[in-house]
Amino acid sequence: MQGRGHGPGDAAGTAPTHAIRQVLPGARPWGTIALPRHSDADPMPRLLAPLLVFLLTLASLPGHAQGNGVEAVVYNAVDRFLATQTQGLPGRVSSSIGTLDPRTQLTPCPAVEAFLPNGARLWGRSTVGVRCNAPAGWTVFVPVTVSVMGNYLVSARPLAPNQPLQAADVALASGDLATLPAGVVTDTGQLVGKSLRNAIAAGQPIRADQLIAPLVVRQGQPVKLVSQGAGFSVSAEGTALSNAAEGQPAQVRTANGQTVSGTARAGGIVEVSF
Numbered sequence: 268m269q270g271r272g273h274g275p276g277d278a279a280g281t282a283p284t285h286a287i288r289q290v291l292p293g294a295r296p297w298g299t300i301a302l303p304r305h306s307d308a309d310p311m312p313r314l315l316a317p318l319l320v321f322l323l324t325l326a327s328l329p330g331h332a333q334g335n336g337v338e339a340v341v342y343n344a345v346d347r348f349l350a351t352q353t354q355g356l357p358g359r360v361s362s363s364i365g366t367l368d369p370r371t372q373l374t375p376c377p378a379v380e381a382f383l384p385n386g387a388r389l390w391g392r393s394t395v396g397v398r399c400n401a402p403a404g405w406t407v408f409v410p411v412t413v414s415v416m417g418n419y420l421v422s423a424r425p426l427a428p429n430q431p432l433q434a435a436d437v438a439l440a441s442g443d444l445a446t447l448p449a450g451v452v453t454d455t456g457q458l459v460g461k462s463l464r465n466a467i468a469a470g471q472p473i474r475a476d477q478l479i480a481p482l483v484v485r486q487g488q489p490v491k492l493v494s495q496g497a498g499f500s501v502s503a504e505g506t507a508l509s510n511a512a513e514g515q516p517a518q519v520r521t522a523n524g525q526t527v528s529g530t531a532r533a534g535g536i537v538e539v540s541f
Contacts, residue, residue: 342364346364349395352389361416364409364410365410365412367409373407374405376400376404393411416442417444419472421438422438422473423438425468428462428466431481432478452478462479463479481512483511483533484535486507489505490505490506490517490535491503491537504522505521505522514531
């Protein structure tokens with residue numbers, strides 16, 4: 268609160284004034300309110316000043332706090348839901364709650380429950396539902412934004428496809444993970460032994476779906492077919508008809524010309540299940 272007097276340039280005969288200005292954090296600045304100056308013995312300024320501060324404080328409250336009691340219950344339910352459901356997210360999590368449609372009319376409810384709508388995810392811009400568990404209940408949906416600040420990996424230089432990635436190929440960046448493409452790699456351990464499916468430019472986030480594991484079976488390569496079960500083990504020789512990484516399906520032509528499918532394993536082995 269700051270006072271402001273009049274200088275020598277004030278018009279003669281005009282009663283001097285002093286000003287009260289209250290600007291609260293997060294509130295828009297309000298205009299200067301001028302009150303007639305009274306003598307020190309006059310109690311009016313001391314009575315009016317607290318009242319003005321109260322009115323300015325009330326006007327500066329967020330829209331959530333100015334809503335009716337039912338809306339406050341809804342916002343509190345969403346706030347608690349976000350605090351609980353975002354605990355396991357990586358990085359530093361922050362969230363904000365949007366406002367309800369001003370036309371929404373809600374009746375008092377003895378018990379409300381927040382929930383995540385089908386297909387929604389607490390990541391970036393999303394929605395949280397709140398339902399009233401009463402015979403004449405209601406359901407509303409509140410917009411929310413969840414930010415997750417953390418580290419992720421980007422290409423340190425232009426990278427070619429099908430080349431094993433090295434530590435010097437990537438760099439660490441920081442930002443809101445919720446604004447990045449899905450599946451961004453955050454741990455260098457996810458890159459070990461992998462290569463890129465397609466070329467990418469320098470500075471691009473690396474996604475898990477861009478990575479491919481090294482091939483353990485290559486087309487035209489001699490492979491060993493192995494099949495095991497309860498009390499038996501069978502093996503045969505064949506030729507791979509396709510490329511495959513560890514755990515991927517592979518087709519093999521046997522010596523008698525038959526084509527079988529199995530699962531590629533390291534060492535040129537294809538496991539076949541019967």
